Amino acid sequence: MVGVFGLLVAALGIQQSNKEAPAEAAITSILRNQIGYYDGAGWTKRAIQLFVQREGVGRASAATTLKTWSLSSKQRAIILTGEFGCGKTWVLLRLARDLAKLRLRHGASIPFPVYLSLGRLAHTKVSSKAELMALAFPTPISLADGIGPGEPILMILDGIDEMVNVSGANIDRVKALLSLVSQSTSRSTRFVVGCRAQTLGAVRLSDELELALRRQEDHDATKWSNEQALGSMAFVGLLTIEAITAEQADAYLSRSPAASTWQKVRSEPAFQNLAHASFTLSLLVDALPTLYRQGAACADLPGLYAAATTAWLLRAGVAKGDISDYELRLQQVATAHLLGMNDGEHPEMSKILDRAGILKEGGQGWSGFRHYTFAEYYLACAIYRATETHSSDILGRVDLIYAYNVNRFLIPMLNRRAAAADSGSENERVAVVTGTQFRRFLKETGWRRKGYGYWRSIAGVDGIIPWETGDPGSLAIAVDGPQDLLGADGVSQNPIGGISWYDAFQYACWVGGRLPTTEEVLAMETENGTPPRLWTGTWHREISALIQVVNRVDDPATPRLEGINPDLRVENLGFAVALHGLGSMTLP
Numbered sequence: 001m002v003g004v005f006g007l008l009v010a011a012l013g014i015q016q017s018n019k020e021a022p023a024e025a026a027i028t029s030i031l032r033n034q035i036g037y038y039d040g041a042g043w044t045k046r047a048i049q050l051f052v053q054r055e056g057v058g059r060a061s062a063a064t065t066l067k068t069w070s071l072s073s074k075q076r077a078i079i080l081t082g083e084f085g086c087g088k089t090w091v092l093l094r095l096a097r098d099l100a101k102l103r104l105r106h107g108a109s110i111p112f113p114v115y116l117s118l119g120r121l122a123h124t125k126v127s128s129k130a131e132l133m134a135l136a137f138p139t140p141i142s143l144a145d146g147i148g149p150g151e152p153i154l155m156i157l158d159g160i161d162e163m164v165n166v167s168g169a170n171i172d173r174v175k176a177l178l179s180l181v182s183q184s185t186s187r188s189t190r191f192v193v194g195c196r197a198q199t200l201g202a203v204r205l206s207d208e209l210e211l212a213l214r215r216q217e218d219h220d221a222t223k224w225s226n227e228q229a230l231g232s233m234a235f236v237g238l239l240t241i242e243a244i245t246a247e248q249a250d251a252y253l254s255r256s257p258a259a260s261t262w263q264k265v266r267s268e269p270a271f272q273n274l275a276h277a278s279f280t281l282s283l284l285v286d287a288l289p290t291l292y293r294q295g296a297a298c299a300d301l302p303g304l305y306a307a308a309t310t311a312w313l314l315r316a317g318v319a320k321g322d323i324s325d326y327e328l329r330l331q332q333v334a335t336a337h338l339l340g341m342n343d344g345e346h347p348e349m350s351k352i353l354d355r356a357g358i359l360k361e362g363g364q365g366w367s368g369f370r371h372y373t374f375a376e377y378y379l380a381c382a383i384y385r386a387t388e389t390h391s392s393d394i395l396g397r398v399d400l401i402y403a404y405n406v407n408r409f410l411i412p413m414l415n416r417r418a419a420a421a422d423s424g425s426e427n428e429r430v431a432v433v434t435g436t437q438f439r440r441f442l443k444e445t446g447w448r449r450k451g452y453g454y455w456r457s458i459a460g461v462d463g464i465i466p467w468e469t470g471d472p473g474s475l476a477i478a479v480d481g482p483q484d485l486l487g488a489d490g491v492s493q494n495p496i497g498g499i500s501w502y503d504a505f506q507y508a509c510w511v512g513g514r515l516p517t518t519e520e521v522l523a524m525e526t527e528n529g530t531p532p533r534l535w536t537g538t539w540h541r542e543i544s545a546l547i548q549v550v551n552r553v554d555d556p557a558t559p560r561l562e563g564i565n566p567d568l569r570v571e572n573l574g575f576a577v578a579l580h581g582l583g584s585m586t587l588p
Helices: 002-040 042-046 062-072 088-109 118-123 129-133 172-184 197-202 205-214 223-228 246-254 259-265 278-294 301-315 320-339 347-355 372-387 404-421 435-445 501-510 518-522
Strands: 051-054 058-061 077-082 112-117 153-158 189-196 236-241 359-361 367-369 429-432 533-541 546-551 560-564 576-579
Touching (some): 002 088, 002 112, 058 062, 062 236, 077 197, 088 112, 088 153, 088 189, 129 172, 153 172, 172 205, 197 205, 205 236, 246 259, 246 278, 259 278, 278 301, 301 320, 301 372, 301 404, 320 367, 320 372, 347 359, 367 372, 372 404, 404 501, 404 533, 435 501, 501 533, 501 576, 518 533, 518 546, 533 560
Parallel strands (some): 077 189, 077 236, 112 153
Antiparallel strands (some): 051 058, 359 367, 429 576, 533 546, 546 560
16 A cells, blocks of 8 residues: 555656646757857857957956856946947857856856847837747747746847837837836846947937836845845946957958968958958858959948858859849848838748848748848848839838948949949039939939938937937928928029938939049039038948038138038038030030
């Protein structure tokens, strides 16, 4: 009898153990998937060491600094920021992977990493903690997965700028997200937030994050919360990823599979310019052979992404003749996901693009870009293709003040087109464009037939303060209105003003000319009525997508040069074109 009872107890014990196993298995699976996703990405195997600057601390390893902060700092939150392609996302994924490894080894004393790619929120309405946790990447997390209410959690919120920077809509969505996070997480939860440098100030992220977290009710009285949630240090810290130095880049590429090609081009500025950020440096390893064959003229940002895409597609088994079809598919995905359109259904192509490492497939047929800069590149490609037929339909829906890296792809493409069409002539002269001339262009081509986009907030995003006043929404104008060109009537012989660089470029192409160089604008003979600011075809600062403008506002005799975002329209900002062999310079 005792033996039977013992067997029964043992059986019940086994049943109890099995009841606990699913929750433990779920946590283990989530953590292992986090580790596997990072380790499975090709570029993580050849990642270059990144360094950060931390206020009051100085230069240190990015991965070590974040892991140490996660395990010992008393700050509630820290923001990781940096420029285009600097490696923010993969530093954060590395942090999630490192914490997952420690959690598996040491248990609940290690913060549980929850990585959220906020670009997904552009297509999903989230109103609860459960819905937020279900977006965890790469594995959705259920509140029933066994994470205890008092356990330390590290929420990794990556890509806040992706919620606002392309469409220009809903900066308030960032505030709403932070409010949701603060209401649905305990005070034992801490945060790492990834954000591009230009968005950091535009949305006042540090202030908004601190405000949201301080509103939390103190409903978590765990020992961990009391010790870690509030400390004597600043509530929100800041880490800035440094640009990769020329010495680092040279050492990295000299040890890479593309080392022999790098030795041939390492002294050329065009190639050096592509080697200062983590992701572009990684792309160079695959793209260098193609870029070398094409020459330095193609060694710019769009050339790099095009060459890398080709290399990845060929590696995935795509025939060379079919690559253009896949590029069109990627343009479709970028346009759809960033502008809220339908991207169609091409599951077989999406699977191959996933295998190539460009797209990542999600639930319910959803697919997105593995690296956000590819989305920007292919959106630029879609805009470029549309402008060949004088269509600005996509351009008019995109906020290129916030999404200025799209400019960094698009402008070199357009300038390359202009250079190919320019036959060169010693008889070139430069003439300012009038309202009548520009109005005719609009009517004959349909350019801007759907108006311009507008900006919810534009001050300071590019490091400059625009001259507009009043409600930014008033910039949403249509070409059929009497004041459609920001103060110019569009029917007079007076020089046109209120023109973006894209408008000026498109007009110049239409008349068979080009935008003048800075030197040509400086040498122009100006007359009364000439706009005090004139666009040129020259970069002012490529890293922040500023075009050089000749400014004669203060002293017409002593012009100065300044940089302006190419999507910006200012009433006294006009343009001139350079044409071949026109003695009187009579434009259409």
